[in-house]
Each structure stands twice: as C-alpha cells, then as structure tokens.
Amino acid sequence: MNNPIKNTKTLADQFMFNTYARFPITLVRGDGCRVWDEDGREYIDFVGGIAVCALGHSSPLVTKVLTEQSRQLVHVSNLYYTRPQAELAQLLVENSFADKVFFCNSGAEANEAAIKLARRYSGEKYGKDRHVIITMKGSFHGRTMATLSATGQEKVKTGYDPLLGGFQFVEFNDLSGLKQAMNPSVCAVMLEPIQGEGGVVCPKADYLKEVRRFCDENNLLLIFDEVQVGMGRTGRLFAHEHYGVTPHIMTLAKALANGLPIGAMLAIEDLSSAFGPGSHATTFGGTPLITAVSKAVLSSLLKDGWIEHCQEMGEYFKGRLLELKKRYDFIIDVRGQGLIIGVELNREGASIVRTCMERGFLINCAQEKVLRFIPPLVVTKEEIDQLVDTLEAIFRV
Ligand SMILES: Cc1ncc(COP(=O)(O)O)c(C=O)c1O
Structure with a gap:
C-alpha cells in the first residue's frame, strides 16, 4: 500500500x-x-x-522453528491434540514442581486461569464461601478485570469500578500482615516472588518459605506469578528456586516463546480434577506454531x-x-x-x-x-x- x-x-x-x-x-x-x-x-x-x-x-532458533512449523501446522483449535503443545507441557512439568499445564495467550490470562482454578478447587473442596485470594500491595497481575482486581496498585485501576470482589491486599514481605488478614473465606495467596512492575522488590530471607508454611497450616493454595521473573530471568529457571520454596500454582508468559504470545498456568496434580472438560478454554491457547517455538526456547535456555x-x-x-x-x-x-x-x-x-x-x-x-x-x-x-x-x-x- x-x-x-x-x-x-x-x-x-x-x-x-x-x-x-x-x-x-x-x-x-x-x-x-x-x-x-x-x-x-x-x-x-x-x-x-x-x-x-x-x-x-x-533469534535464529526462533526463526527456524517458526518457519518449519508454519509450513506444517499453525492452528487447529483445542478440539484436537497437537504434538508440540503436549511436548511443551512435558518439558515444563519435567523442569518444575508442577504436574499439569494449561496454555493461554498472555500473562493476564495465565493469572485468570490461576484465579479460576484456585476458586473452583477451593469451592468444590471447602464450599463456595471460600473464595478470597490474598494478594500483595505493589503487585501487578495484568489488565483484565480479574487480574486488575488482583493487582495491588491503585493507579492502574482508575475508572474501572466495579472491580471484581474477593481480593484482599496485604504488604509484601510482611508475614504478620498476612496472618492478620486470614479469615475463613480465604482460599489462596497470590504473589510475585520478585515484584517487577512494583519496582523490582525482592523477598526478604525466608519470607516466601514462611508464606508457604502459613498456606500449608491453613490449607491455602499458594500461587506464584512468574510471568515476568520466570524463564531464566533471575539466573534460575524459575525465581522461586532461589528461595527453597514451591507453590501449588505458577503462571508464566513473557519470555516463554521469546516474543510470540503465550501464557501458561502450571499446577500440582491435586488440582487437576477441578479443571475438567469445559471448565476453562481459549481458542488460541497453545497453538502448534507457538508451542513449537516455546519448546525450542525452553530447551535452549536449559541446555545452551x-x-x-x-x-x-x-x-x-x-x-x-x-x-x-x-x-x-x-x-x-x-x-x-x-x-x-x-x-x-x-x-x-x-x-x-x-x-x-x-x-x-x-x-x-x-x-x-x-x-x-x-x-x-x-x-x-x-x-x-x-x-x-x-x-x-x-x-x-
Ligand atoms: C508479574 C506480571 N504478571 C502479569 C502480567 C501481565 O502480563 P500480560 O501483559 O502478558 O497480560 C505482567 C506484565 O507485565 C507481569 O509483570
């Protein structure tokens, strides 16, 4: 033109x-x-x-895989199995705490999936009144309505009321604040192991371990948003590896396919039954094109x-x-x-x-x-x- x-x-x-x-x-x-x-x-x-x-x-690797896979198969929907998607899930599971993966298109969507999974699992197990997720002041979890509601920064929320209920905010790095916020409606704690948009705020020694212990004592799910700090960014494949702690759920996006849009929500086996057929879906989640690239990117991070x-x-x-x-x-x-x-x-x-x-x-x-x-x-x-x-x-x- x-x-x-x-x-x-x-x-x-x-x-x-x-x-x-x-x-x-x-x-x-x-x-x-x-x-x-x-x-x-x-x-x-x-x-x-x-x-x-x-x-x-x-990246020549990305270009090569993108070209080869685009000649083979780009998209067919999640009504059918595709090999790159299943193999990427396998690679993520084999290199993390997780047993199951759900693919989507962005960090916000990965967090949406995590919020939905936590609520559905907790509702089925403990009753629907147990749905509140505690998140951190200064956090950033995305711009969709649910993830905006989960985000602990007022400036990105202006003008979007009413936001979604069921989120409670506490100070990052303050265990006593978390303990005080606990009540019977809480089902999960969601946080970034290192707050990125919040100004690169790192956890104090043992804070994440203590949060995990608190979650275990209260049967809460722990969700780590590693959208920004996962995929090798911190010098370990996942940021939480630095702190000797694992979550029940983790979200990834950003570097997962080096620039092609993809998000992933990873979780332990226990939670898999809460996400059965029809419970959650997205048209573009984990297309063969993008997952083939992502698998190559992840393999390269691990072996090169x-x-x-x-x-x-x-x-x-x-x-x-x-x-x-x-x-x-x-x-x-x-x-x-x-x-x-x-x-x-x-x-x-x-x-x-x-x-x-x-x-x-x-x-x-x-x-x-x-x-x-x-x-x-x-x-x-x-x-x-x-x-x-x-x-x-x-x-x-
Ligand atoms: C920690 C974290 N979570 C979620 C998101 C949202 O990801 P996306 O922009 O892919 O929706 C971001 C984006 O900056 C982020 O840093």
Missing part, C-alpha cells in the same frame, strides 16, 4: 487508541541485544520487550547455558551498578536477581531514560523512581559496560 502518511507516529496517533505513553521512535529491526529505528539508529536494548526476548531479537550466563552477567551488572551507588548519593538502592535489576533513585528517572535513549540505550523506569534493567539474557559484558559507562556520564553532570 502506498500510504500517504509517511510518519509512523502520525499514523499511529491518528488511528490507534492512545493507551501507551510511547517514546517517539519507530523500531524496524532487531538482532541479539540491539534494535534499529527507521532512520538506521542503533540502540542497545536493556528492556528486551519488557523481559520477553530472552534469547535476543531475531543461557541461565548460567544470565546469573554471571547479572552479578557483573549489579557489581558495576553498586560501584555507581558508592559514588552518587541519589542512588538509594541497587537490587535484583540475575538480569532483573532495579536502581532506586531519590528522584524521578524519566529524564535519565530519555537521555539514555538519545545516547543509544533503551532502559525502563518502574514506579517513577526505579530504573529497571531487564535485557535479553544473551547480553554481553561489553554491552553492560557500555550502558554503565553511559549512565555514569549522565549521572556526572
């Missing part, structure tokens, strides 16, 4: 809802940790599609050393950022695990994000004051050095 509107920003602003506060660049190409805009400017990408492109942009690389790069990156913290007193904290790192400032970070972009680096800011780094896991020491040197030059002025 010979489009008379040449400028992409103009085109998008005219024809699309303005739901995203976008940066004024149009990206056209990517390779590894680098992306290029339509004017040919190169950026080193420390956002990675918001913790999605773990194996980097234009990317998780170990992530751990090594994460430690190096954090070390360099801690050096900056010593020199600049407006840095309050440097925290994170593997390649999800937050640098908390005593001021807003938006201008630093903008200046980084002008100098050829994409970074992100969460909760206004926390610079968040979530690059592809294939990032190199040299790329980390280039970014940290640039940050230092920006901080110096």
Whole structure:
C-alpha cells in the first residue's frame, strides 16, 4: 500500500487508541541485544520487550522453528491434540514442581486461569464461601478485570469500578500482615516472588518459605506469578528456586516463546480434577506454531547455558551498578536477581531514560523512581559496560 502518511507516529496517533505513553521512535529491526529505528539508529536494548526476548531479537532458533512449523501446522483449535503443545507441557512439568499445564495467550490470562482454578478447587473442596485470594500491595497481575482486581496498585485501576470482589491486599514481605488478614473465606495467596512492575522488590530471607508454611497450616493454595521473573530471568529457571520454596500454582508468559504470545498456568496434580472438560478454554491457547517455538526456547535456555550466563552477567551488572551507588548519593538502592535489576533513585528517572535513549540505550523506569534493567539474557559484558559507562556520564553532570 502506498500510504500517504509517511510518519509512523502520525499514523499511529491518528488511528490507534492512545493507551501507551510511547517514546517517539519507530523500531524496524532487531538482532541479539540491539534494535534499529527507521532512520538506521542503533540502540542497545536493556528492556528486551519488557523481559520477553530472552534469547535476543531475531533469534535464529526462533526463526527456524517458526518457519518449519508454519509450513506444517499453525492452528487447529483445542478440539484436537497437537504434538508440540503436549511436548511443551512435558518439558515444563519435567523442569518444575508442577504436574499439569494449561496454555493461554498472555500473562493476564495465565493469572485468570490461576484465579479460576484456585476458586473452583477451593469451592468444590471447602464450599463456595471460600473464595478470597490474598494478594500483595505493589503487585501487578495484568489488565483484565480479574487480574486488575488482583493487582495491588491503585493507579492502574482508575475508572474501572466495579472491580471484581474477593481480593484482599496485604504488604509484601510482611508475614504478620498476612496472618492478620486470614479469615475463613480465604482460599489462596497470590504473589510475585520478585515484584517487577512494583519496582523490582525482592523477598526478604525466608519470607516466601514462611508464606508457604502459613498456606500449608491453613490449607491455602499458594500461587506464584512468574510471568515476568520466570524463564531464566533471575539466573534460575524459575525465581522461586532461589528461595527453597514451591507453590501449588505458577503462571508464566513473557519470555516463554521469546516474543510470540503465550501464557501458561502450571499446577500440582491435586488440582487437576477441578479443571475438567469445559471448565476453562481459549481458542488460541497453545497453538502448534507457538508451542513449537516455546519448546525450542525452553530447551535452549536449559541446555545452551543461557541461565548460567544470565546469573554471571547479572552479578557483573549489579557489581558495576553498586560501584555507581558508592559514588552518587541519589542512588538509594541497587537490587535484583540475575538480569532483573532495579536502581532506586531519590528522584524521578524519566529524564535519565530519555537521555539514555538519545545516547543509544533503551532502559525502563518502574514506579517513577526505579530504573529497571531487564535485557535479553544473551547480553554481553561489553554491552553492560557500555550502558554503565553511559549512565555514569549522565549521572556526572
Ligand atoms: C508479574 C506480571 N504478571 C502479569 C502480567 C501481565 O502480563 P500480560 O501483559 O502478558 O497480560 C505482567 C506484565 O507485565 C507481569 O509483570
């Protein structure tokens, strides 16, 4: 089509809802940790599609599997079995605490499935009054009505009342608050092992273990939302592995297929009977095309050393950022695990994000004051050095 509107920003602003506060660049190409805009400017990408492109942009592996599988079979619906879907489920189960998997299309949908499963299981087992899910202040679980209702941040909820009932909020990292919130209607506790959108907030030592113990003592289900921090991001396949604890249910999305839309809800065997035929479904969930890619991505993370690389790069990156913290007193904290790192400032970070972009680096800011780094896991020491040197030059002025 010979489009008379040449400028992409103009085109998008005219024809699309303005739901995203976008940066004024149009990206056209990517390779590894680098992306290029339509004017040919190169950026080193420390956002990675918001913790999605773990194996980097234009991964040859993804391209190969996508091409081969698209020639074979793209979609047939979940009325029929398809091999890639079943094999991806097997791989996830064999590498996690879980026994069963449900596939969907996004993180929010995976959390919807988790909420539905927890309520259905608890309702069948203990009666329908037991349906409340305790979630955390500062959490983020998605933008559908149920996951928005579960989210512990007021700013994303404005204007959508009435939200879904049955969620109760407590402070993250506060076990006594959780205990106080307990009542007979509670069926589950849902949390992110590390809060991503909340500003890279890590759990205190033993907090997650104590939460699990509390759940066990009260017959509650524990749901871990690993949509952002799962799939190798923290230097282990799943973030909860760092803390010696497993949940009953876990949700995944983002990096699961390196950029193709997929979500997954994993659970222990005990819960499987609550999700029988007709109980939950989605047209696109786990298509052969996307699950074939996801299986290749997960296999590569497991066998090609990317998780170990992530751990090594994460430690190096954090070390360099801690050096900056010593020199600049407006840095309050440097925290994170593997390649999800937050640098908390005593001021807003938006201008630093903008200046980084002008100098050829994409970074992100969460909760206004926390610079968040979530690059592809294939990032190199040299790329980390280039970014940290640039940050230092920006901080110096
Ligand atoms: C922890 C967590 N859960 C859920 C979601 C929602 O995922 P999606 O945007 O794929 O619906 C996100 C997205 O940022 C997230 O970080």
